[in-house]
Amino acid sequence: MLSEFTSGVIYIRVSDKSQEEGYSIPEQIRDCLKYAEERGISIIEEPFIDAYTGTSMDRPNWMQLKGVVKSKSIKKVIVLSINRFARSTVAGLVMEREIERMGAHIEYVKGKYDDTPQGRFLKTLELAIAEYERELIIERAKSGRMGKARSGYVVVSKAPYGYTVKSDGKRQWLEVFEDEARIVRFIVIWYIRGDEDGKPLSIRQITDKLSKMGVPTRGDKGTHTNKKQAAGVWNRRTVHDILKNETYAGKWHYAKTETRGVGDERKRASTDPEQWVEVDVPPIISAEQYGLVQERLKDNLEILRGRPSRYFNLLRGLVRCRHCELSVRGNYQPPRKNKDGKETSAQWSYVCSGTDNVPKICSLPAFNGYRVDAVVWDWLVSLLTNPELVECKLRARQAELNEINAPYLERIATIESLITEKRGERNRYISMAGRGIITEDELETLAGRLVKDIAELELQKAKAQERIEMPFSDEEIAAIVADSHRLAETREDFINASDDLKRRNLERYHLRVVLEAPAEKVRIAHVSCILGSNELEIPFEKKFTQACWFHHPDYRYYNRSQSTTG
Numbered sequence: 341m342l343s344e345f346t347s348g349v350i351y352i353r354v355s356d357k358s359q360e361e362g363y364s365i366p367e368q369i370r371d372c373l374k375y376a377e378e379r380g381i382s383i384i385e386e387p388f389i390d391a392y393t394g395t396s397m398d399r400p401n402w403m404q405l406k407g408v409v410k411s412k413s414i415k416k417v418i419v420l421s422i423n424r425f426a427r428s429t430v431a432g433l434v435m436e437r438e439i440e441r442m443g444a445h446i447e448y449v450k451g452k453y454d455d456t457p458q459g460r461f462l463k464t465l466e467l468a469i470a471e472y473e474r475e476l477i478i479e480r481a482k483s484g485r486m487g488k489a490r491s492g493y494v495v496v497s498k499a500p501y502g503y504t505v506k507s508d509g510k511r512q513w514l515e516v517f518e519d520e521a522r523i524v525r526f527i528v529i530w531y532i533r534g535d536e537d538g539k540p541l542s543i544r545q546i547t548d549k550l551s552k553m554g555v556p557t558r559g560d561k562g563t564h565t566n567k568k569q570a571a572g573v574w575n576r577r578t579v580h581d582i583l584k585n586e587t588y589a590g591k592w593h594y595a596k597t598e599t600r601g602v603g604d605e606r607k608r609a610s611t612d613p614e615q616w617v618e619v620d621v622p623p624i625i626s627a628e629q630y631g632l633v634q635e636r637l638k639d640n641l642e643i644l645r646g647r648p649s650r651y652f653n654l655l656r657g658l659v660r661c662r663h664c665e666l667s668v669r670g671n672y673q674p675p676r677k678n679k680d681g682k683e684t685s686a687q688w689s690y691v692c693s694g695t696d697n698v699p700k701i702c703s704l705p706a707f708n709g710y711r712v713d714a715v716v717w718d719w720l721v722s723l724l725t726n727p728e729l730v731e732c733k734l735r736a737r738q739a740e741l742n743e744i745n746a747p748y749l750e751r752i753a754t755i756e757s758l759i760t761e762k763r764g765e766r767n768r769y770i771s772m773a774g775r776g777i778i779t780e781d782e783l784e785t786l787a788g789r790l791v792k793d794i795a796e797l798e799l800q801k802a803k804a805q806e807r808i809e810m811p812f813s814d815e816e817i818a819a820i821v822a823d824s825h826r827l828a829e830t831r832e833d834f835i836n837a838s839d840d841l842k843r844r845n846l847e848r849y850h851l852r853v854v855l856e857a858p859a860e861k862v863r864i865a866h867v868s869c870i871l872g873s874n875e876l877e878i879p880f881e882k883k884f885t886q887a888c889w890f891h892h893p894d895y896r897y898y899n900r901s902q903s904t905t906g
C-alpha cells in the first residue's frame with residue numbers, strides 16, 4: 341500500500357530563560373526533523389519559533405503557523421513535547437483545538453496520546469502537571485527569597501543606584517558606592533535646600549542640572565540594552581524614584597510589589613506596606629532628610645491636584661514628530677500679565693517630546709496649536725462632506741475589519757466549545773458522585789480543577805473579544821452617508837462643532853497626524869485617516885486663514901465685541 345504524501349510544519353517554543361532548561365533550539369529542531377523523517381512527513385516550511393512564555397496564547401509565530409496550515413492544507417504540526425508546547429492546561433487545549441478545527445493534528449515527539457478518552461485524559465494530566473510544576477517553582481523561589489529578607493539580607497537582581505551588591509553565594513547585602521552615593525546626596529540637598537544659589541530645585545531642574553553636568557547614569561555604564569537616551573541624559577522618573585526610595589535612609593524593603601493575575605494577564609502591583617519586610621542597609625542620607633523630601637513631594641502632589649481642570653486637547657495622543665518619531669504633546673499657557681501690565685493672550689502649541697530632553701534630541705519648532713487644529717479639522721470636514729467617498733471607504737474598512745477579526749472569532753468559537761465540554765464533564769462528575777462511583781473528596785478535586793479551567797477559558801475568551809474591532813454595520817454606514825449628504829449642503833454644523841463632537845469624529849475615523857518642519861517658515865502636517873491621507877500646509881506667522889480664525893478662542897469674543905460696537 342502506498343502511503344500518501346503527508347505535509348507538516350514544526351513548531352518550537354523557547355521560554356525567555358531557555359538556557360536554564362537545557363534544550364536548545366537546534367536540538368529541538370533536530371529531534372522534530374528526525375521524528376518527521378521516520379514517519380514520512382514532509383516538512384515544507386522553516387520551523388516556526390516563538391520565544392514566549394508557555395502560558396501565553398498570543399504568540400506571533402503561532403498565528404502565522406495557523407495561517408500556513410490553513411492556506412496550504414497541512415496535515416501535521418510537530419511539537420517536541422506537550423509541556424514544552426504549553427505550560428497551562430487551557431492554553432494547550434485551545435491551541436490544539438485550533439489546529440484540529442483546520443483538519444490537522446498536533447504530533448508530540450515525546451509522548452504519544454491515543455485519540456481515545458484515556459489518551460485525552462493522559463494528555464490533560466500532563467498539561468496539569470506542567471502547570472503545577474511551574475507554580476511550585478515560583479512558590480519555592482518566592483519563599484526562599486522571603487526567608488532571606490526575614491533574616492536581614494537583601495534580595496536584588498541589581499543594586500539600587502548608590503550601592504553595590506555583595507554576595508557570599510547564598511546571601512546578598514548592599515555596600516555604599518561612593519561615586520554614586522555623592523550624586524544621591526546632591527539630589528536630596530538640591531531638592532530640600534537648593535544648590536549654590538540657595539533656592540530649592542524642582543525635579544525637572546535637578547534632571548537638567550545632572551544632564552548638563554554630564555553625570556553618568558546607571559544605563560551608561562551597565563549593559564542596559566533598552567536605554568533610549570544618549571549617555572549622560574537623566575530623566576525625571578529616575579530622579580523622582582531616587583527621592584522616593586527609603587533605601588537611601590537605610591531601610592530597604594522586600595515584597596513592595598507582587599505578581600497578580602494569571603497567564604499573560606500577569607503584572608506587578610504594589611502591595612500594602614504592612615506586608616513589607618524591612619532590611620537595614622547602610623544609609624546614604626539621614627532619616628530627617630528623607631522625611632523632608634517626602635513632605636515636599638507630598639506638597640507638590642497637592643498643588644498639582646489643586647490646579648484648575650485641564651484644558652481641552654483636541655489631538656491628544658494622535659500626533660507624532662516626523663523628525664524623531666516621538667510623540668508630540670499639546671502645550672497650553674494661560675493668559676499672563678507682561679511687564680507693562682498688559683494681559684497676553686493664551687498660547688496653544690504642539691511641542692515634540694524630543695525637545696524636552698536635555699540636550700535636545702529633536703529640533704522641531706513648536707507649532708501653533710490653533711492653526712494645526714483648524715487645518716486638520718477642516719481637512720476631515722472636507723472628506724466627511726463627500727458622501728460617495730465616505731460610503732466607499734467605510735465599505736472597504738468593513739471588509740478589512742472582517743478579515744482582521746476572523747482568527748479571533750475562530751478562537752472564540754473554539755473556546756466556547758471547550759467551555760461547553762468542560763461544563764458537561766463537570767456535570768458527569770457530579771452525577772458520578774451522586775451514584776457513589778467517586779467520593780465527595782474526589783469530586784471536589786476534579787470539579788475544582790474544571791472550575792479553574794473554565795474561569796481561565798472565560799478569561800481567554802474575553803481577551804480575544806477585546807481584540808475585535810466592530811466593523812460599521814450596514815445601518816451605521818447608511819446613517820453616516822445620509823449625514824454626509826446633509827452636511828455637504830451646509831457646513832454650518834461642523835464649523836460650530838463642539839470640541840467633543842470633533843474629538844469623536846477624529847477617533848471614529850482613526851485620524852493620525854505627523855508634524856514636519858522641512859524648511860524655515862514651512863510647517864507641514866501629514867494627516868491620515870480611514871477616509872484618506874494628505875499633506876497639509878500649516879499657515880505660518882500671522883497668515884490667518886478664515887478657517888483658522890473660526891477656531892481661535894478669541895473669535896467669539898471678537899465677534900461679540902464687533903456686534904456690540906456696531
Ligand SMILES: [Zn+2]
Binds near residue numbers: 665692703
Ligand atoms: Zn521630534
